[in-house]
Amino acid sequence: MNAIRPLALALTLACAAALPVSNAQAGLVHAGFGSGVCKASNGANTNLFFGLYNVKNVSNTTQYVTCNTEFIRDRLVNLLPGAGYKLSMIVGSTSAVPQTVTCIASVGQGGGIASQSTKVVTTVAGAPGRLDFFPVELKAYSDTSSLSVYCGLKPATNIGLFLAQQPEVNVLVP
């Protein structure tokens, strides 16, 4: 796990350049998901393949996966309460038939409260989709927030290449 996290972070930073996500004013952020932070939502599950940076449904039925990460707080990462997070995900498929992937991104706070957003994307082989969650949807009420993603993967679909950031740290929602 400890070995994976730096790799995930490195990938995330590398992906930041590849994904059309503006982080010019980013108070940057942060972390990626990989095999170390994702797991089947119902425990052990051989119907999911966990790559280093993606998760793929290798079965013929819908599978559910949950990924959790915590924000790393240091001089580069300022988690300001009141601001939100932007999260981008790439969704792919090896199916010739269009398949949907539904994901819930959730920013959990202390005290049992969470802000969350649900998005759906349809993807087909050769035409990956993308899910974008915006700060207004993923608001952080405090600076001890954690980010989780819960996805329902239809057969032959996969998720990966996560990028989370807090792009406008100077804009606080009152």
Next chain:
Amino acid sequence: MRPQSIVLPLALLGAVLALAAWAILARGHLRDGRPSSGADSTDAALREHVRRLDERLSRMETLLGALPAVNAPAASANSAPAETAHLPTEDEARQQAARIQSGLEGVFATDARANDAGKWEARIGQAFDDPEVAAVAQPSTRSAQCRTRECRITAQFPPGAEGSEWANRVAMSLADGFSSSRVVWDELPTGESAVTLYIFKKGTENILTEQGL
């Protein structure tokens, strides 16, 4: 004092120390070659000078060590230094959660019940019966009420039951009509857990921003 501004004085100090050391060695060589009767007092003064310079250097090193690393990025004007962050205590987090839920309840209470509320409640009922939802641990009680802009779903789970899977799958089943939501979990004195989902119809999410929620 910025770390960069200390580097130059330190470099100068180092040069002075090197020069002083060279002078001592040079005098020693000269004295070995040509003994001088007045050299002792001069040597003592020079040693004292070097000792004082040494002390100054130590003090500056101590000060430098207390500063942030020279290579650390300077905090931008837009970002708060991590050192000033206040991590809320458990009590503070609970109070904050209570305040936010109070705000969410206030929004729900002032949102009028629309004519199509029954239709949305029926839609949520279908989500409860969705096979993907029915496949996970079920709540002991559940209900839904809808308003113009949002619906509120409440459910209670028996002690030890994991309710988050149910809540996630319900929200997922309603993805065609709702997007943003706020979720509040409570542990009841009975050991049961309760969840309240405030789910906002697509296009009405701005109410959350307007209300600071």
